[in-house]
Structures are given as C-alpha cells and as structure tokens.
Amino acid sequence: MKKKNFLVTTALIGTITLGGLAPAYAHDALEHDVSKGERQVYTDLQVQNLSASLSGSKNVGNFKEAAAVQLSLKNGIQNNTADVYAHKGYAYLGTHTANGANGGVRVFDLKDPSNPVEVATFADDIPQTWQEKVIVKSVNTPHFKGDLAAVSVQQTSRNNVNRPNSKGGMLLYDVTDPTNPIKLGFYDLPRTITGTHELYLTTQGNRALVLLSNPYADYYTHGVEKDFQIxxxxxxxxxxxxxxxxxxxxxxxxxxxxxYHWAAPDGKTRPAFNHSVITDNNAQHAYVSMWDLGTVIFDIKDPENPVFLGRTEYRDNQKGSAHSAALAKGGTVLIETREVSNPVGAGYESAYGYTRIFDIKDKTNPKLLSEFTTDLTYDIPPTSAGRTTFAKTVHDPKVHGNTLYLSYYSGGVVMVDITDPSNPEQIGQYTPENADVWGVFVDRNYVLASDMGQGLKVLTRGNNGNGIGNSNGNAAEKK
Structure with a gap:
C-alpha cells in the first residue's frame, strides 16, 4: 500500500489539538485543569494511510521510516500506547488508558524491522489499571537467571470502593521467551496511592534492583510511604x-x-513529587526527577543506605517540572526534560517545556551548560484559544553517542547533536501525521517511537532516497 508523505511544518504542528474524554495522568496530576486525556486512537488501516515527515542532517540524515503498526485489538478494544523499550530484538510497549485501560504490555518481534509482529501481551491481570512503563534486562541472581521485565501499574481510579481488586505497584515477569511471558511477582502499594508511574530495573553484581517512582505516595499517605523507593x-x-x-x-x-506543596527558597509554593528515575550503567548513582525540586542525585552503591549528593535548581521565573532524565558523555552530562503543558503563570516565563543540559562531573554541584528549545516552545496561543496542551512540550530523552533523541508529542521525535553539550544543535526530526509521540528508544540498529494514537513506529538507517526523508530534508514517497 502506498502512503502519501509530506513535510509537516512547524505551523501545522502548532495547530494540533489534543482532545480528551476521561482524564488520565502522566504529569502533575494534582495541577488543576491539566489532563493528558484520551487521544484519538487509530486503527491499523488508518495508520497505514497516515503520512509522515523525516528530515535530517549529519548522522541522522539517512534514517527512514521502516514500519508503522498499531497495537492489536484486545477483547475487541483498541488500546493506546505509552512508553517503549527494546531488548534482544523485541520491542515492549506499555499502554495508556484509552477505552478502559488494561491493555497490558505488548511484545513485538523486530527480526524484520519493516514488519514488526505482535507476539504476546502480559501484565494485564490487575483490573482497572494501566501499564505505562516497562524495563527489560538480563539478570543473573541466586534466584533467577534470564530476561526480567519490570512493569509499572497504576489504578485508573485511585482507592475506588467499587474496584476493590484494583491496586498499583510493580509487576515482575520472566520474558526469557518473549512469546511466553511468565508472571513472577507483584510489589503492591496501598490502594490510597495511584501506583507506580515510572521505574527503572538495574543490577549490582548478582543483585537486581528496581527503583520506583510513586507520584504523590508521600502526599496521599501523609508521609508513611514515599515517592522514591528502592x-x-x-x-x-x-x-x-x-x-x-x-x-x-x-x-x-x-x-x-x-x-506536594513545597515552600521553595524563592518564596513560591512549588509542586514537588517523584515522576521518574534512572541509574547509570553500573548502578552507582540514581537520578530522580522530583518536579520543581529538580533532578535529585544519589549515590546508591549501598542501596540500603543511599547518600544524597546534589540536585538541579531553577531560575525564580522558571517552572521546574523535572519529568525525565538521561545521561551522556560517560555519565558526566545530565539531560533533564521538563514537561510544562501550561506555558503561562504569574511570576514565570511564558514557555512550554524544554530541555536543560548539565555538567555533572561533580555530582554535588550540577552546572547548567545549555537549554535546548524548539519552535514549539514559545508558540503560545492567545488566552481565548487555550494554552494548556501537551502538544508542544518535550517529554522523554534518550541518548546514543553524541545524539540526543527527544519524544515531543505533536513534534514527533526531535534529534539533537550534543557533541558540544554547551551548544546543542537540532539535526533532525521525525513527525508522523497527527503525531502524539510518547516515548523513544534508541538501539544500534533502529530508533523506536511509541505514538499514543498510532502504536509502534520503527526508523532504520538506509540509503538516502529510500525512505521518507533524506539529508537535505526533502520528502520521498515510501512504497
């Protein structure tokens, strides 16, 4: 089937609206009148007829869109997509809340990147929940050897008396055979807590650890349970x-x-909660995205007794919104993405969320090197048109070599050269038509993007002219 292709302009991106029905959260859920809502979810046939643009230069100029495939129906329901991860030639996609949630984690075989095949669904056994984040690692401990998947679980309606079997936390699965996932365990949180939003699976020798982000656990339990747990x-x-x-x-x-309500040194009352966490490759340090408290850095060599090292800070007129993090330059550079969907506010700059880059050679004193914005950052409509939209804020970062990949909702995937972290330069952009890109994952052989409404997107390297974009930014037809 032929797909029509065209270059999506910044002006078009700026006009995309993200309508909503029932609220679902992956940001500051306690902020008034802000909801990611349920997006339009396309059928696989509709996905095949949507267009896309891919422009680039330098080391991303020869990417092409190899595949675009929707999640399969589950019990006749079309779920929508959350984050994406890849391990040993398989993609793992979390699901969001469209059409009642309980979409589980979807596994795609990527042997042929141009034809991903959905081969399994798992982590869908706890009613009225959604599974946003999945991390898969090879683990070798005295109790388990194989490929382990850790999955975040969140209630769609916290502490609902009519849903006594719904609870949040973390599910653990054996995915050594990705076509036959086997449930191993469940770390459950009190039902007063929505659940675990993001998490990170890592190892220290023959020990396996999962670091949890449980937004508002502290707030909902009056300090008994905390937002960041190991x-x-x-x-x-x-x-x-x-x-x-x-x-x-x-x-x-x-x-x-x-x-939640933090009386910050600048005199403002700022939101402070844990949204996300990562570690470095050898699990020596943890980087915890604590919204307006910044990215908080811990030494976790002894995971029973972590040591606070430092945190990022903000200008008095800058919303914090530390959403996610990534590392570059051998762990000496920190990438911090800030999910700001409401670009206005008394005492704050007018801007949607953008990216900040820090030198963290001295982790007790992160030093800001640069801030990376796009044309979307300051594209703020008049009050009458509405200013609250996730279409224009950055979301998640991933790094491969000297290239930073940013998922950007309606902006798709933005590619940035960070060879000089003090001077980041946009070198490419992949934008599906009606883009709503939640996550991005970078592998040696491909780049994966998860689109909330359109499922899995696969970009591979190829000769210029074979794909939907080439090094000078012109679109070519994909057969």
Whole structure:
C-alpha cells in the first residue's frame, strides 16, 4: 500500500489539538485543569494511510521510516500506547488508558524491522489499571537467571470502593521467551496511592534492583510511604523494599512538607513529587526527577543506605517540572526534560517545556551548560484559544553517542547533536501525521517511537532516497 508523505511544518504542528474524554495522568496530576486525556486512537488501516515527515542532517540524515503498526485489538478494544523499550530484538510497549485501560504490555518481534509482529501481551491481570512503563534486562541472581521485565501499574481510579481488586505497584515477569511471558511477582502499594508511574530495573553484581517512582505516595499517605523507593528483586517472586527517601531530609524542605506543596527558597509554593528515575550503567548513582525540586542525585552503591549528593535548581521565573532524565558523555552530562503543558503563570516565563543540559562531573554541584528549545516552545496561543496542551512540550530523552533523541508529542521525535553539550544543535526530526509521540528508544540498529494514537513506529538507517526523508530534508514517497 502506498502512503502519501509530506513535510509537516512547524505551523501545522502548532495547530494540533489534543482532545480528551476521561482524564488520565502522566504529569502533575494534582495541577488543576491539566489532563493528558484520551487521544484519538487509530486503527491499523488508518495508520497505514497516515503520512509522515523525516528530515535530517549529519548522522541522522539517512534514517527512514521502516514500519508503522498499531497495537492489536484486545477483547475487541483498541488500546493506546505509552512508553517503549527494546531488548534482544523485541520491542515492549506499555499502554495508556484509552477505552478502559488494561491493555497490558505488548511484545513485538523486530527480526524484520519493516514488519514488526505482535507476539504476546502480559501484565494485564490487575483490573482497572494501566501499564505505562516497562524495563527489560538480563539478570543473573541466586534466584533467577534470564530476561526480567519490570512493569509499572497504576489504578485508573485511585482507592475506588467499587474496584476493590484494583491496586498499583510493580509487576515482575520472566520474558526469557518473549512469546511466553511468565508472571513472577507483584510489589503492591496501598490502594490510597495511584501506583507506580515510572521505574527503572538495574543490577549490582548478582543483585537486581528496581527503583520506583510513586507520584504523590508521600502526599496521599501523609508521609508513611514515599515517592522514591528502592526495591530488591533479586528474588522476583519476593520483592522487598530496601529504602525510601524523605525529601524533608533536605535543609530547604521544611519538616511540615505535605508531600506536594513545597515552600521553595524563592518564596513560591512549588509542586514537588517523584515522576521518574534512572541509574547509570553500573548502578552507582540514581537520578530522580522530583518536579520543581529538580533532578535529585544519589549515590546508591549501598542501596540500603543511599547518600544524597546534589540536585538541579531553577531560575525564580522558571517552572521546574523535572519529568525525565538521561545521561551522556560517560555519565558526566545530565539531560533533564521538563514537561510544562501550561506555558503561562504569574511570576514565570511564558514557555512550554524544554530541555536543560548539565555538567555533572561533580555530582554535588550540577552546572547548567545549555537549554535546548524548539519552535514549539514559545508558540503560545492567545488566552481565548487555550494554552494548556501537551502538544508542544518535550517529554522523554534518550541518548546514543553524541545524539540526543527527544519524544515531543505533536513534534514527533526531535534529534539533537550534543557533541558540544554547551551548544546543542537540532539535526533532525521525525513527525508522523497527527503525531502524539510518547516515548523513544534508541538501539544500534533502529530508533523506536511509541505514538499514543498510532502504536509502534520503527526508523532504520538506509540509503538516502529510500525512505521518507533524506539529508537535505526533502520528502520521498515510501512504497
């Protein structure tokens, strides 16, 4: 089937609206009147008839769109897509809340990147939940050897008395055979907590750990459970909490902090909660995205006794919104993405969320090197047109070599040269028609993008002219 292709302009991107029905969250859920909502979800046939643009230069100039495939129907329902991860030639896609959630994690075989085949669904057994994040790693412990998947679980309606079997937390699966996932364990949180939004699976020798981001756990439980927790999953059938962090340990956080409303040193009351976490490759340090408290850095060599090292800070007129992080330059550079969907606010600059880059050679003192914005950042409509939209904010970062890949909702995937982190330069952009790109994952052989409404997108390297874009930015027809 032929697909028509054209270059999506910045002006078009700026006009895309993200309509919503029932609210679902992956940002600051306690902020008033802000919801990602449910996007339009396309059928596979509709996806095949949508167009896309891909422009680039330097090391991304020869990418091409190899495939665009929607998730399969589940019990007659078309779920929509959340984050994406890849391991050993298989893609793992989380699902969001469209059409009632419970879409589980979808597994795609990528042997032929131009023809991804959905081969399994798992982590869909807890009712009224959604599964946004999945991390897969090869693990070798005294209790388990193979490929382990850690999956975040969130209730669609927190603490709902009519849904007594719904609860959030983390599911653990054996995916050594990705076509036949086997449930191993469940670390469940109290039902007063929505659940685990993001997580990160890592290893220290023969020990396996999962770091959890449980937004508002502190707030909802009055400090009993914390937003950032470290869980030992060395025995995946018996996950154990090793440690959790109390932000009140910081001198700038008052002892009467309620778990959300932070009386910041600049005199503003700012939101502070844990949205996301990553570690470096050898699990020596953790980077915790604590919204307006910044990206908080810990030494986790001893995971029972982590040590606070430092955190990023913001200008008085800058919303924090530390959403996600990535590392570059051997762990000496920190990428921080800020998900700001409402670009206006008394006392703050007018801007949607953008990216900040830090030198963290000294992790006790992160130094801002640069800030990367796009044409979307300052494309703010008049009040009458509405200013709250996720279409124009950055979302998640990934790094491969000296290239930073940013998922950007209606902007698709933005590619940035960070050879000089003090001077980031946009070198490419992949934008599906009606783009709503949640996640991006970079592998040696391909770049994966998860589009909330359109499923899995696969970009591969090829000769210029073979794909939908070439090094001078002109579109070519894809057969």
């Amino acid at each position: 869980i030992d999953v060395t025995n995946p059938a018996e996950p154990k909490k090793l440690w959790q962090w109390d932000p009140r340990d910081l001198p700038e956080v008052a002892s009467d902090f309620n778990g």
